[in-house]
Amino acid sequence: MSQINCLAIGCSPRLQGNTSTLLEHAVQGAESGGARCEKIFLRSFKFSPCIACDGCHKEGKCVVKDDMQLIYDKLLTADRLILAAPIFSMGINAMGKALVDRGQRFWATKYILHKPVAPRPEGPERRGIFLSAAGTDLPGVFDCAVRSVKYYYKVLDVKYLNQYCYSKVDTKGEILHHPIALSEVFQAGFDLVSN
Numbered sequence: 001m002s003q004i005n006c007l008a009i010g011c012s013p014r015l016q017g018n019t020s021t022l023l024e025h026a027v028q029g030a031e032s033g034g035a036r037c038e039k040i041f042l043r044s045f046k047f048s049p050c051i052a053c054d055g056c057h058k059e060g061k062c063v064v065k066d067d068m069q070l071i072y073d074k075l076l077t078a079d080r081l082i083l084a085a086p087i088f089s090m091g092i093n094a095m096g097k098a099l100v101d102r103g104q105r106f107w108a109t110k111y112i113l114h115k116p117v118a119p120r121p122e123g124p125e126r127r128g129i130f131l132s133a134a135g136t137d138l139p140g141v142f143d144c145a146v147r148s149v150k151y152y153y154k155v156l157d158v159k160y161l162n163q164y165c166y167s168k169v170d171t172k173g174e175i176l177h178h179p180i181a182l183s184e185v186f187q188a189g190f191d192l193v194s195n
Contacts, residue, residue, distance in 0.1 A: 048064060057108050059113075126158040128158040
C-alpha cells in the first residue's frame with residue numbers, strides 16, 4: 001500500500017495559537033503512523049469569501065482567481081484531512097468559514113454536475129477529523145462549527161470520523177496546560193492514518 005497523504009489545515013489567524021498547537025500534535029501522531037503530512041495555515045494565503053457568482057455550476061471549478069486555487073489541489077489529492085479552527089462568536093472562525101464556503105465548487109461538482117469530487121478507483125477511503133478550541137463553555141459552543149465541518153467533508157467526499165473540541169481554552173498557549181488534549185489529538189492523528 002502506498003503512503004497515506006495527509007493534509008492538515010490551520011484556520012486560526014493567531015500565530016501559534018491553541019488550535020495550531022492541537023494541529024501540530026495531531027500531525028505528529030499522523031506522521032508517527034507513517035503518513036506524509038503537509039501543513040498549511042490559512043493566514044498565509046490571500047483569498048476572498050465565496051461571492052455566490054455560480055461560476056462553478058458550469059464545470060465545477062471556482063472562477064475566482066486567488067490563493068484558494070492552490071488549496072483546492074491539495075484538498076483533492078489528500079487521503080486524510082485534519083481541519084483545526086477556533087470558535088469565534090459561537091461558530092467556526094471567519095477564515096475557516098471562508099474555506100468551507102469556497103467549497104461551493106465541490107458542491108456544484110457533486111450535486112449539479114453529478115460527478116465524483118475526488119475520483120480514486122484504487123486509492124484509500126478519504127477520512128478526516130476536526131480540532132477546535134473555544135474560550136467559553138457555553139452549551140452548544142461547538143455545535144455550529146461541527147455542523148459546518150461535517151457538511152464540508154461530505155461535499156469533499158471525506159468520511160467524517162470525529163471531532164476533538166476543548167472548551168475554556170482562550171489565552172494563547174493555554175492548551176499546553178490542558179490535561180488530555182495534546183495526547184488525545186496525537187492519538188487521533190495516529191488513528192486517522194493507521195485504520
